[in-house]
Amino acid sequence: DAGVIQSPRHEVTEMGQEVTLRCKPISGHDYLFWYRQTMMRGLELLIYFNNNVPIDDSGMPEDRFSAKMPNASFSTLKIQPSEPRDSAVYFCASSLSYRGITMEQFFGPGTRLTVL
Amino acid sequence: GQQVMQIPQYQHVQEGEDFTTYCNSSTTLSNIQWYKQRPGGHPVFLIQLVKSGEVKKQKRLTFQFGEAKKNSSLHITATQTTDVGTYFCAAFSNSGYALNFGKGTSLLVTP
Numbered sequence: 200d201a202g203v204i205q206s207p208r209h210e211v212t213e214m215g216q217e218v219t220l221r222c223k224p225i226s227g228h229d230y231l232f233w234y235r236q237t238m239m240r241g242l243e244l245l246i247y248f249n250n251n252v253p254i255d256d257s258g259m260p261e262d263r264f265s266a267k268m269p270n271a272s273f274s275t276l277k278i279q280p281s282e283p284r285d286s287a288v289y290f291c292a293s294s295l296s297y298r299g300i301t302m303e304q305f306f307g308p309g310t311r312l313t314v315l
Numbered sequence: 316g317q318q319v320m321q322i323p324q325y326q327h328v329q330e331g332e333d334f335t336t337y338c339n340s341s342t343t344l345s346n347i348q349w350y351k352q353r354p355g356g357h358p359v360f361l362i363q364l365v366k367s368g369e370v371k372k373q374k375r376l377t378f379q380f381g382e383a384k385k386n387s388s389l390h391i392t393a394t395q396t397t398d399v400g401t402y403f404c405a406a407f408s409n410s411g412y413a414l415n416f417g418k419g420t421s422l423l424v425t426p
Contacts, residue, residue: 230412242358242403242416255413290357301412303348303360 203307205291211313217279220310223272224293230301233266233276234290236309242290248274249296281314288312319347319406321417328424334391336420338404345407347387348414349378353400358416361389361402394424 204223212218224231232247246256251268259266263282268274278285288311292304320339328334338347346365350358362371364380364387371378375398377390391398401421405414 232413241418244413244415247413249412292358296412300407301414303363304358304414306357306359309357 203291203293203305205289205307205310207310208308209311209313211315212281213315214282215280216314217277218281218285218312218314220276220289220291220312222274222276222291222307224274224291225305226272228293228295228305230294230296231268231274232292232294232304233274234292234306235287236290237287245276278312281312283314286312286314318415319344319404319417321404321420323420324418325421326423328394328422330396330424330426331393334394334398334422336389336402336404336422338387338389338417340385340406343384344387345384347380348405349387349389350403350405350416351400352403352419356400358403391422394422396424396426398422399424 203225206221229250233245234242235245236242245258246266247254248268264278266276288309290306290309292306294301294304322337326334346363348363349361351361352358362378367384368382369380375392379388387404389402401419403416403419405416408415
Protein backbone atom coordinates (compact mmCIF):
# COMPACT_ATOMS: atom_id res chain seq x y z
CA ASP A 200 0.00 0.00 0.00
CA ALA A 201 1.29 3.47 -0.85
CA GLY A 202 0.09 4.93 2.41
CA VAL A 203 -1.95 8.08 2.69
CA ILE A 204 -1.53 10.24 -0.39
CA GLN A 205 -1.92 13.99 -0.36
CA SER A 206 -1.77 16.54 -3.14
CA PRO A 207 -0.43 18.99 -3.83
CA ARG A 208 2.66 18.79 -1.62
CA HIS A 209 3.18 22.53 -1.83
CA GLU A 210 0.74 25.27 -2.66
CA VAL A 211 1.44 28.97 -2.93
CA THR A 212 -1.52 31.20 -3.57
CA GLU A 213 -2.63 34.75 -3.16
CA MET A 214 -5.05 36.00 -0.58
CA GLY A 215 -8.64 35.63 -1.72
CA GLN A 216 -8.02 32.63 -3.94
CA GLU A 217 -9.69 29.27 -3.47
CA VAL A 218 -7.48 26.41 -2.35
CA THR A 219 -8.36 22.73 -2.57
CA LEU A 220 -6.31 20.09 -0.79
CA ARG A 221 -6.76 16.43 -1.64
CA CYS A 222 -6.33 13.20 0.25
CA LYS A 223 -6.50 9.50 -0.57
CA PRO A 224 -6.63 7.39 2.61
CA ILE A 225 -5.27 3.90 3.02
CA SER A 226 -7.62 1.40 1.44
CA GLY A 227 -9.92 -0.20 3.99
CA HIS A 228 -9.53 2.46 6.64
CA ASP A 229 -12.86 3.75 7.91
CA TYR A 230 -11.72 6.97 9.58
CA LEU A 231 -10.21 10.02 7.93
CA PHE A 232 -8.86 13.06 9.74
CA TRP A 233 -7.74 16.50 8.59
CA TYR A 234 -5.19 18.36 10.73
CA ARG A 235 -3.48 21.72 10.52
CA GLN A 236 0.00 22.26 11.95
CA THR A 237 1.60 25.61 12.78
CA MET A 238 4.41 26.59 15.10
CA MET A 239 2.09 28.63 17.27
CA ARG A 240 -0.84 26.24 17.60
CA GLY A 241 0.75 22.85 17.06
CA LEU A 242 -1.23 20.01 15.51
CA GLU A 243 -4.93 20.83 15.44
CA LEU A 244 -7.73 18.51 14.41
CA LEU A 245 -10.01 20.23 11.93
CA ILE A 246 -12.58 17.57 11.03
CA TYR A 247 -12.94 13.82 10.83
CA PHE A 248 -15.08 11.37 8.89
CA ASN A 249 -16.29 7.87 9.60
CA ASN A 250 -17.32 5.81 6.59
CA ASN A 251 -17.38 9.01 4.51
CA VAL A 252 -19.71 10.82 6.92
CA PRO A 253 -18.45 13.95 8.74
CA ILE A 254 -18.61 13.27 12.47
CA ASP A 255 -17.05 16.30 14.13
CA ASP A 256 -16.15 19.55 12.40
CA SER A 257 -15.83 21.63 15.55
CA GLY A 258 -12.16 22.24 14.78
CA MET A 259 -12.86 23.94 11.47
CA PRO A 260 -11.77 27.54 12.06
CA GLU A 261 -14.61 29.28 10.21
CA ASP A 262 -17.01 29.09 7.32
CA ARG A 263 -14.23 29.63 4.83
CA PHE A 264 -13.19 26.04 5.46
CA SER A 265 -15.15 23.09 4.14
CA ALA A 266 -14.39 19.38 3.75
CA LYS A 267 -16.00 16.59 1.81
CA MET A 268 -15.55 12.87 1.44
CA PRO A 269 -17.56 11.77 -1.59
CA ASN A 270 -16.29 8.18 -1.38
CA ALA A 271 -14.08 5.94 0.68
CA SER A 272 -10.96 6.73 -1.30
CA PHE A 273 -11.06 10.50 -1.61
CA SER A 274 -11.45 13.59 0.54
CA THR A 275 -10.99 17.31 -0.04
CA LEU A 276 -10.40 20.27 2.22
CA LYS A 277 -11.32 23.59 0.64
CA ILE A 278 -10.52 27.10 1.78
CA GLN A 279 -12.44 29.91 0.10
CA PRO A 280 -11.37 32.66 0.25
CA SER A 281 -7.88 31.98 1.57
CA GLU A 282 -6.11 34.36 3.95
CA PRO A 283 -2.43 34.67 4.98
CA ARG A 284 -3.24 33.27 8.43
CA ASP A 285 -4.26 30.01 6.76
CA SER A 286 -0.61 29.37 5.92
CA ALA A 287 0.29 26.05 7.56
CA VAL A 288 0.99 22.41 6.85
CA TYR A 289 -2.22 20.46 6.38
CA PHE A 290 -2.13 16.75 7.13
CA CYS A 291 -4.59 14.07 6.26
CA ALA A 292 -4.56 10.86 8.32
CA SER A 293 -6.54 7.65 8.20
CA SER A 294 -7.11 4.83 10.64
CA LEU A 295 -8.99 1.62 11.17
CA SER A 296 -11.43 1.12 14.02
CA TYR A 297 -11.58 -1.99 16.15
CA ARG A 298 -14.38 -2.64 18.60
CA GLY A 299 -15.47 0.97 18.34
CA ILE A 300 -12.04 2.50 18.96
CA THR A 301 -9.72 3.91 16.34
CA MET A 302 -6.25 2.44 16.20
CA GLU A 303 -3.03 4.15 15.16
CA GLN A 304 -3.34 6.97 12.70
CA PHE A 305 -1.36 6.95 9.46
CA PHE A 306 -0.45 10.41 8.28
CA GLY A 307 0.10 11.59 4.76
CA PRO A 308 3.14 13.69 3.83
CA GLY A 309 1.17 16.91 4.21
CA THR A 310 0.46 19.93 2.04
CA ARG A 311 2.47 23.04 2.84
CA LEU A 312 0.19 25.98 2.10
CA THR A 313 1.48 29.52 1.77
CA VAL A 314 -1.03 32.31 1.28
CA LEU A 315 0.56 35.59 0.23
CA GLY B 316 -11.84 16.04 24.83
CA GLN B 317 -8.96 14.85 26.95
CA GLN B 318 -6.22 17.46 26.77
CA VAL B 319 -2.57 16.60 27.32
CA MET B 320 0.33 18.85 28.23
CA GLN B 321 3.90 18.02 27.28
CA ILE B 322 7.16 19.13 28.83
CA PRO B 323 9.72 20.23 28.01
CA GLN B 324 8.94 22.09 24.81
CA TYR B 325 12.52 21.78 23.60
CA GLN B 326 15.51 19.67 24.60
CA HIS B 327 19.03 19.88 23.28
CA VAL B 328 21.38 17.02 24.19
CA GLN B 329 24.77 15.74 23.23
CA GLU B 330 24.81 12.44 21.42
CA GLY B 331 24.97 9.64 23.96
CA GLU B 332 23.00 11.49 26.64
CA ASP B 333 19.59 10.34 27.76
CA PHE B 334 16.35 12.17 27.04
CA THR B 335 12.91 12.13 28.63
CA THR B 336 9.69 13.84 27.66
CA TYR B 337 6.60 13.93 29.85
CA CYS B 338 2.93 14.01 29.04
CA ASN B 339 0.36 15.03 31.66
CA SER B 340 -3.40 15.19 31.87
CA SER B 341 -5.77 16.49 34.52
CA THR B 342 -8.18 13.67 33.73
CA THR B 343 -7.82 9.91 33.56
CA LEU B 344 -6.92 8.77 30.09
CA SER B 345 -8.35 5.69 28.41
CA ASN B 346 -5.08 5.17 26.60
CA ILE B 347 -2.28 7.21 25.09
CA GLN B 348 -0.35 7.14 21.85
CA TRP B 349 3.11 8.45 21.00
CA TYR B 350 4.20 9.77 17.62
CA LYS B 351 7.49 11.01 16.20
CA GLN B 352 7.81 13.68 13.54
CA ARG B 353 11.15 14.20 11.84
CA PRO B 354 11.97 17.73 10.64
CA GLY B 355 10.00 18.37 7.47
CA GLY B 356 8.16 15.08 7.84
CA HIS B 357 4.86 13.82 9.09
CA PRO B 358 3.91 12.25 12.44
CA VAL B 359 4.62 8.54 12.60
CA PHE B 360 3.03 6.25 15.17
CA LEU B 361 5.39 4.79 17.75
CA ILE B 362 3.27 3.03 20.34
CA GLN B 363 0.01 2.88 22.25
CA LEU B 364 -0.27 2.36 26.00
CA VAL B 365 -3.50 1.11 27.51
CA LYS B 366 -2.96 -0.42 30.94
CA SER B 367 -2.25 1.35 34.21
CA GLY B 368 1.48 1.26 34.97
CA GLU B 369 2.28 -0.24 31.59
CA VAL B 370 5.90 -0.12 30.41
CA LYS B 371 6.90 -0.90 26.85
CA LYS B 372 10.30 -0.85 25.24
CA GLN B 373 11.40 -0.39 21.67
CA LYS B 374 15.19 -0.75 21.51
CA ARG B 375 16.49 2.43 23.22
CA LEU B 376 13.00 3.88 23.74
CA THR B 377 11.03 3.18 26.93
CA PHE B 378 7.39 4.23 27.22
CA GLN B 379 5.53 4.34 30.50
CA PHE B 380 1.90 4.93 31.46
CA GLY B 381 1.29 6.17 34.97
CA GLU B 382 -0.52 4.15 37.59
CA ALA B 383 -3.36 6.68 37.67
CA LYS B 384 -3.40 6.85 33.85
CA LYS B 385 -2.95 10.61 34.01
CA ASN B 386 0.61 10.81 32.80
CA SER B 387 3.04 9.14 30.47
CA SER B 388 6.69 9.41 29.60
CA LEU B 389 9.06 8.56 26.79
CA HIS B 390 12.68 7.94 27.68
CA ILE B 391 15.47 7.54 25.14
CA THR B 392 18.70 5.98 26.32
CA ALA B 393 21.97 7.08 24.73
CA THR B 394 20.50 9.38 22.11
CA GLN B 395 21.68 9.26 18.52
CA THR B 396 21.42 11.89 15.81
CA THR B 397 18.68 9.78 14.22
CA ASP B 398 16.51 10.52 17.27
CA VAL B 399 16.17 14.16 16.22
CA GLY B 400 12.56 15.23 15.80
CA THR B 401 9.45 16.19 17.68
CA TYR B 402 7.79 13.65 19.93
CA PHE B 403 4.05 13.96 20.48
CA CYS B 404 1.77 12.26 22.92
CA ALA B 405 -1.90 12.03 22.00
CA ALA B 406 -4.98 11.06 23.94
CA PHE B 407 -8.32 9.99 22.61
CA SER B 408 -11.21 12.38 22.83
CA ASN B 409 -14.24 11.29 24.81
CA SER B 410 -15.70 9.75 21.69
CA GLY B 411 -12.72 7.43 21.39
CA TYR B 412 -12.32 8.20 17.73
CA ALA B 413 -10.28 11.41 17.47
CA LEU B 414 -6.93 12.23 19.03
CA ASN B 415 -5.94 15.36 20.95
CA PHE B 416 -2.24 15.92 20.42
CA GLY B 417 0.10 17.58 22.88
CA LYS B 418 2.29 20.43 21.65
CA GLY B 419 5.24 18.07 21.39
CA THR B 420 8.82 18.05 22.60
CA SER B 421 11.42 18.94 20.01
CA LEU B 422 14.64 17.02 20.48
CA LEU B 423 17.92 18.20 19.02
CA VAL B 424 20.93 15.90 19.24
CA THR B 425 24.37 17.21 18.45
CA PRO B 426 27.27 14.87 17.72
